[in-house]
Amino acid sequence: MTLAATTTALKPPLSFGRAALALLCFALLLIFLIVPVATVIYVAFKDPQSGALTLVNFADFFRNDLFMRSLTNSIWVSAMSVVLATLFAMPLAYITMRFEFRGAILIQTLGVLPLIMPPFAGAVAMQLLFGRNGSVNLLLGDWFDINIPFMEGLNGVIFLQAIHYFPFILLNVSASLANIDRSMEEAAQNLGSSGFRLFRRIVFPLAMPGYIAGASLVFIKVFDDLATPLLLNVKEMLAPQAYLRITSVGIADPMGYVICVVLIAVSLGSMYAATFATRGRDYATTQRGGGGLARRPMKGRDTIVAWAVILFILALVLAPQIGLALLSFATVWSFSPLPDGYTFAHYVRVFGDSWGYISNTLLYSTLAGVIAVIVGSLIAYLVQRSDVRGRMWLDYIAMSALAVPGVVIGIGYLRTFYNVPLPNGQALATFWFTIVIALAIRRLPYALRASTASLQQISPQLEEAAENLGANKRRVARRILLPLMSGGMLAGFITAFATASVELSATMMLVQSSADAPLAYGLYVFMQSPAGRGPGAALGVIAVLIVGACTFVSHLLASREGAGAAAH
Amino acid sequence: MDASALKTSAKGVVVENVNLSYGATHVLKDINLEIHPGEFFAFLGPSGCGKTTLLRLIAGFNIAQTGRVLVGGEDIGALPPWKRDVGMVFQSYALWPHMSVAQNVAFGLEERKVARAEIERRVATALEVVGLSHLAQRRPSQLSGGQQQRVALARTIVVEPKVLLLDEPLSNLDARMRVEVRRELRDLQQRLGITTIFVTHDQEEANTICDRIAVMKDGVIQQVGTPMELYEHPANLFVAGFLGTANILEGKIKREGEAASFELTDGTRVTLQNAATAAEGARLVFRPQYAAIGLRGFATGGVVALPGTIVHREFLGATVRYAVKLGAQEALVDAPFRSGGELLEIGADVDVAIAPERLQFLAG
DSSP states (O other): OHHHHHHHHHSOOOOHHHHHHHHHHHHHHIIIIIHHHHHHHHHHTBOTTTOOBOSHHHHHHHHOHHHHHHHHHHHHHHHHHHHHHHHHHHHHHHHHHHBOOTTHHHHHHHHHGGGGSOGGGGHHHHHHHHSTTSHHHHHHHHHHSOOOOTTSTHHHHHHHHHHHHHHHHHHHHHHHHHTSOHHHHHHHHHTTOOHHHHIIIIIHHHHHHHHHHHHHHHHHHHHHOOHHHHHTTOOOSHHHHHHHIIIIIOTTOTHHHHHHHHHHHHHHHHHHHHHHHHTTOOOOOOOTTOOOOOOBOOOHHHHHHHHHHHHHHHHHHHHHHHHHHHHHHBSOOSSSSSOSOBOSHHHHHHHHTTHHHHHHHHHHHHHHHHHHHHHHHHHHHHHHHOOOTTHHHHHHHHHHGGGSOHHHHHHHHHHHHTTOBOTTSOBGGGSHHHHHHHHHHHHHHHHHHHHHHHHHTSOHHHHHHHHHTTOOHHHHIIIIIHHHHHHHHHHHHHHHHHHHHTOOHHHHHHOOSTTSOOHHHHHHHHHTSGGGHHHHHHHHHHHHHHHHHHHHHHHHHHHHHHHHHHHO | OOGGGGOOOOOOEEEEEEEEEETTEEEEEEEEEEEOTTOEEEEEOSTTSSHHHHHHHHHTSSOOSEEEEEETTEEOTTSOGGGSOEEEEOTTOOOOTTSOHHHHHHHHHHHTTOOHHHHHHHHHHHHHHTTOGGGTTSOGGGSOHHHHHHHHHHHHHTTOOSEEEEESTTTTSOHHHHHHHHHHHHHHHHHHTOEEEEEESOHHHHHHHOSEEEEEETTEEEEEEOHHHHHHSOSSHHHHHHSSOOEEEOEEEEEETTEEEEEETTSOEEEOSGGGGSOTTOEEEEOGGGEEEEETTOOOTTSEEEEEEEEEEEEOSSEEEEEEEETTEEEEEEEEOOTTOOOOOTTOEEEEEEOGGGOEEEOO
């Protein structure tokens, strides 16, 4: 008996359980990520008649004037959104991170607010504020007799996207600036540099890696976005073209798939370019004994200029929220700077008739968040703590979902699961749970990174100590790892929940009936008709409140975690 | 190439009545200093004593509430850092990672709108002076700590500043490099003839390379003098303890008419001329190497003998350090080690003998 026990202990620990988990994760990724995306790519290269592999679809794409216009429009809109977002983000980041500035925290918080509102939600509100007959142009017409086409055609998309996504640049550049030791700037000042020269020669180059990361994210997100151009009635861009092809011509038409391949290629290309541009430029220069972040005092005139710039930017970027809030309470609002009257009727209607949108959203986002966090932490655990062969591939595959635009996931699911019947005869592609899975797969990379980060912070010695005291791998995972990771997992869930609740790109393709539709889709439907604007805006405000509350809670959790870590 | 190519006319630095507070924290208190042209001067003190704050004040990164800073007789208080022309070498070196070594060194000249050809000539000279010409095209991250330090120095001296400020320049180097670099620093300063202020918490660094030292504590300058003056004649207990090892013994001053004596806590009385002038609460101070040690009664006339018991013994190579218990207090005595000489045993009753002129009464 004793001898037998000794012999077993000498064998490597049995990892059958973890191998099975790895297989399960891989199967999930295979079915719901690899196969749909591969299908999209395969169809793009397939001759619709003969079924043979061909490049003829791509030739058709590049010969088609409409598609070429859409491609150049998409590139133009994405590039200009980056430029405009930079103009919004840079002054906010620099002023709040580098000067003793009262209200810096408030500005940073307000500056991130646009990110939590779906860009399409503000589209109609922005038409009313900045459109041809919007508040701003009415006032400008009265005062100066001019009309600025803020919202005409592509301008509107650029304007809205820049407002929505500029926080990516703000956050990344702020983080970069926080990592630059103050002696870097002081050394330049000591050698005679100041003002804009100091910014151009020292600060901006050092913040470059953060800027590139933020800018490439903005570019990709704008390039892939479907809902904002559609809501502004801009159809000549790539993502809307893919959607329209599939929904109007049918899922057999190859052009939608070709567009998807182009979308993926541009996403991957931008990611690669960003990685390449920042390689070998880790400029984090905070040093031991260094002064850390320096905030310089600001003097009289500079303070006034800084406040003017900041208030102007904040007014612009918060305009969609403000407009949406006004619209949700407005009786009638057209051809006037402000609504004619105010009412609660839209909210009453939304909570009465359209409660289904809200409850669907809460259900889908909760499930998607739970799935993303469970699968994400499983993969993180397997990669970090097991010896399952090929475990790194789980990480690579899950992360590759980052490069897959939502519209591609949607189209891929439609095509792949349309012919997969459920027991009740319904196609899997039209089953509401498919929307949940699409949302979960899209959130998986973020959940995975969060789990990996919290696992990496847990010293393996804590687990070894438990093993030394007689706990097996499963008991260690349950009693040591899970409690220590719970904070990170909860934060990951809340982020996933919040972003899933306003996602539209993938769900737009998959929603088959309004009974199954989430809030974002309902908002889209409402905004199609002038009569639906009020209730649509009310839905939008609810979405903003849900996401806002989630963001607040995750901040609370993060600061509690931080305080807990500091106490140790 | 000769370092005199970069030589500037040396300027003195005067600090007058400077007070600086951060909110309720009074960081610098009534600072008055005069640093002579061409002098190598140190601000020495423990962390938090205000020495770096004072240096940054001269560079213009801190603003004082009262007082003036003059460089070469000119009040620079109203000038922003970029117009002061006082070169500073940062503790972290602060080399810009996105520029090559040559670009780092050229930066200050470019900001001064120096002609391109002149910039190239002076950058080459500066790099040659610090012995790094062959690394001009490297990035800072490709250099060792010592090389980075020399680039930072070249970057600062190339603009020929009026004063050179060094903020703990040796603290990020390993022990062996530190000894080498401090010698180089001293040589370079002598060749350039530039007024230099050096901030350090390491008394050995300050002693080895500086002409004069200001010892600081809690934002107050405790004493200014040459390293030897500070060592031999410390103005107070802090300076005595901070520079080298000192025995500090508690006791009471007893006055009996004209004569005065100092009674240690164990009752031993030390009669001395200068005891009469010592302040109330002063303590008896002497350095371990100025005392002799021997078995009880070994000391002969003319010395002060303190009876005690050996409690600890350390062999340090050139010397043997004895810890002697004097009542409730303890004193260290360094005796030279001679090959074959006999060491005193732990527990032995001994006398600690000190020449009267080596004894000082200092207050805190």
